[in-house]
Amino acid sequence: MVDATRTITTPIYYVNGRPHLGHAYTTTICDVWARFQRAAGQDVFFLTGTDEHGQKVEESAREQGMTPKALADLNAAEFQRIMGLFGLSNDAFIRTTDPAHERQVQTFVQRLIDSGDVYLGTFEGWYDPGQEEYYTQTKARECDFKSPISGRPLEKATEENFYFRLSAYQERLEALYDQQPGFVRPEARRNEMLGRLREGLQDVPISRTNFTWGIPVPGHEAHVIYVWIDALFNYITALDLADSDATQAKYWPATYHIVGKEILWFHAVIWPALLMALKIDLPSCVYAHSFWISEGQKMSKSLGNFVDLERLQSCIDTYGRDALRWYLATNGPLGATDADFTMDQFHDVYTTDLVNTFGNCASRVSAMINKYFDGALPEDCPGSLGSIDLQRVCLEQTASVTTAMEAFDLGAACSSAMQIVRKVDAFINETEPFKKAKDPDQLASLQGILYRCAESIRIASALLEPVMPETMQRLTQAWQLPEGGPLEKACRWGGLKAGQSIEKVALFPRAER
Ligand code: ME8
DSSP states (O other): OOOSEEEEEEEEEETTSOOBHHHHHHHHHHHHHHHHHHHTTOEEEEEEEEEOOSHHHHHHHHHTTSOHHHHHHHHHHHHHHHHHHHTOOOSEEEETTSHHHHHHHHHHHHHHHHHTSEEEEEEEEEEETTTTEEEOHHHHHHTTTBOTTTOOBOEEEEEEEEEEOGGGGHHHHHHHHHHOTTSEESHHHHHHHHHHHHTOOOOEEOEESSOOSSOEETTEEEEEEOHHHHHHTHHHHTTTTTSTTOTTGGGOSOSEEEEEGGGHHIIIIIHHHHHHHHTOOOOSEEEEEOOEEETTBOOOTTTTOOOBHHHHHHHHHHHOHHHHHHHHHHHSOOSSSOEEEOHHHHHHHIIIIIIIIIIHHHHHHHHHHHHHHTTBOOOOOSSOOSSOOHHHHHHHHHHHHHHHHHTTOHHHHHHHHHHHHHHHHHHHHHHOHHHHTTOGGGHHHHHHHHHHHHHHHHHHHHHHTTTSHHHHHHHHHHTTOOOOSOHHHHTSTTOSOTTOBOOOOOOSOOOOO
């Protein structure tokens, strides 16, 4: 069965910090997936945005002598600048200060109050102001009354708050984890969540009274809705799901919520429980990736070693935007371990995969077609040529790329597509077209070899376009490749026609370290 729609989301980013590699990473990998699904003919909704309320934003704004809204406007614009830098193809950019979001969050909270899932109670426990997160006595003791993120002391908190009856969803959440093992991925993260879930759930406070920068609880203006609840709702307010005539409703439930590992609890436990309480369908998968560190060290404010937009811009200036996208997609922390962003590794990956493999192969094949056939693509010949059947390689790798993309295994998808190019290289080395060119009796073989090489590169480029759209567009123009169309058709053997002109290409110039 073909699903009607595909929806992918990034976390919405806090506006009290500046964007950096981590934000660019999550958004870029979502973009790769969204582009692939669109190319595969799916109706896609790709959502990102900014998280603009809360105590931290209020305080940062005060420190900078601005209103919270002015700070939010400034930094939301900075996050949108990432879109330009990386050529991201998001369909919407939600801001939690959008009036439509604020109105719908109030609607959802009112529904939760009406159903008894949200009630007024007294909270006694601990609060992490940096993370805007509450801890129970037990959890606070476990982390020695210090924030596990910043290390700063937790603050004692006693106050009247609205609570979400999370404890009532214990069994339903356990059943969800049981019946839908792919709900949280990767496996190691699922196990972590399941472990915490089995420790038992407590109700969570979802309102605050000690600051004002947020959405008021309807009918209780002194209470501001907890920033995390406000933020989680973005995934459905962006689709106007609180409104009965929502035209975007077809994009729910989400196929993938992609998040960093540090915010998985909110997405893997609190969010599904809220949706259950509201009787709204659950997303298919919450995928939590690990972290980028930088040159061997954790990125932190105190070390001041964030790979920031300026650093990323300078990588793009030297290597090109697609090179950075390729590096992020193939060497990022999608699995359970962190990944190290180093300029040396970046350079090596660029040189090995893009200059020496894809770039070199496309340039070699186009140069031979120009040298031996004046730039006009020769026709294929009947029968096999050597031991490598490129048509079959393309068929197999196209299937592997599709399966890997479906499973959000971007590394495997990229490597399968690149495998086609590696096979073309091996095929050239085995069949030696440069030798056959010297023997007129071998003309048919020479033609067949070059046709099959060019056709394989075309198919690889269609598969790689979601990762490296700019470069693959350049190839499309230089080789006058058929544009667009569903991926399945684009990857069918025989798209290139004998006689069409194949321009010499140099796609990835060698770069100085
Ligand atoms: O947590 N490596 O926003 P945030 C990889 N507003 N990814 C990283 C990263 C790193 N070192 N650092 C950050 C919030 N990220 C909330 C989310 S969602 C309803 C509310 C990425 O600005 C990663 O995706 O702190 C992480 O989860 C996100 O940025 C956190 O962004």
